[in-house]
Amino acid sequence: MNKRILIVEDEKNIVDILSFNLGREGYDTLEAYDGEAGLQLALEQDPDLILLDLMLPRMNGFDVCRQVRSAGRSTPIIMLTAREEENDKVLGLELGADDYITKPFSMRELLARVKANIRRHGMAESAGTAGVGGNKLELGRIVVDQDLLVAYKDGRSLDLTQREYELLRFLGAQPGKVFSREALMENVWNYEGYVGDVRAVDVAVRRLREKVEDDPAQPQFIVTRRGLGYLFNA
The missing domain is CATH 3.40.50.2300 (Response regulator)
Incomplete structure (x- = not known):
């Protein structure tokens, strides 16, 4: 169809x-x-x-x-x-x-x-229909269940959009590694060889921080490396 x-x-x-x-x-x-x-x-x-x-x-x-x-x-x-x-x-x-x-x-x-x-x-x-249970990213206070497509902080589920979940999962899968905005557009947005406006990344990061950080103005999990991009700090 x-x-x-x-x-x-x-x-x-x-x-x-x-x-x-x-x-x-x-x-x-x-x-x-x-x-x-x-x-x-x-x-x-x-x-x-x-x-x-x-x-x-x-x-x-x-x-x-x-x-x-x-x-x-x-x-x-x-x-x-x-x-x-x-x-x-x-x-x-x-x-x-x-x-x-x-x-x-x-x-x-x-x-x-x-x-x-x-x-x-x-x-x-x-x-989301592949299975249930054991495929999880254990990231300290944050856990990403890759089978159920759900993320938790301190044991409580986070109300994430699909894009926010995918961004968190991608960064969390390689903690400490910095990804440029262009790399995130390619890997999270699936735009191969992306060259252009990357403002969507910054908006998605800001929204994600509002849901996962204790203080979004002082992020501890989704960290910016100025001039380079973003990383997940486990």
Whole structure:
């Protein structure tokens, strides 16, 4: 069965171009031209990925993203925006978007990001059904259960998003090793040979610190090495 992509975009020419190119790659598509219709389709049809424009009639992309995540859905969301403002991109990531791409975009780049996000999501779901019990990372006060896809601090489960869990698991698997933002984009976001904006990494690290650190302003677990990247301090 083909993967289904929900396109939520109010410009019909863009929808047509996206639908055509996604179809050529073997994807089925659903289309919505305003935020309310997009949210309804996202919740009712449970697509494999959502391409979500920010500036939409009836409900903007930020609110659609917020409500999809509030409904407990982990569907990958790539935000489409014509605006370059940093705050827009950061807010989208803070609300739970997995990625963003700025118009005008290369179709090749967009298709690569669609493929990477669907692959990552599928890998996480497969891991979650692989088994129960013994595959754990023991990291002092933090334990990562790689079978149940759950992390604990001091014996209490942490309320992590899928991306936050994957970031913690990846860093925790090699404690003390520094990973650049580009390396994290390749290994956690699954963007091979990534060159470009790495702001998504900083946002994900900040959100993760808010959940795992005693004092996020003075992190003890997810540590920054200035000019180099991040490491897990076991």
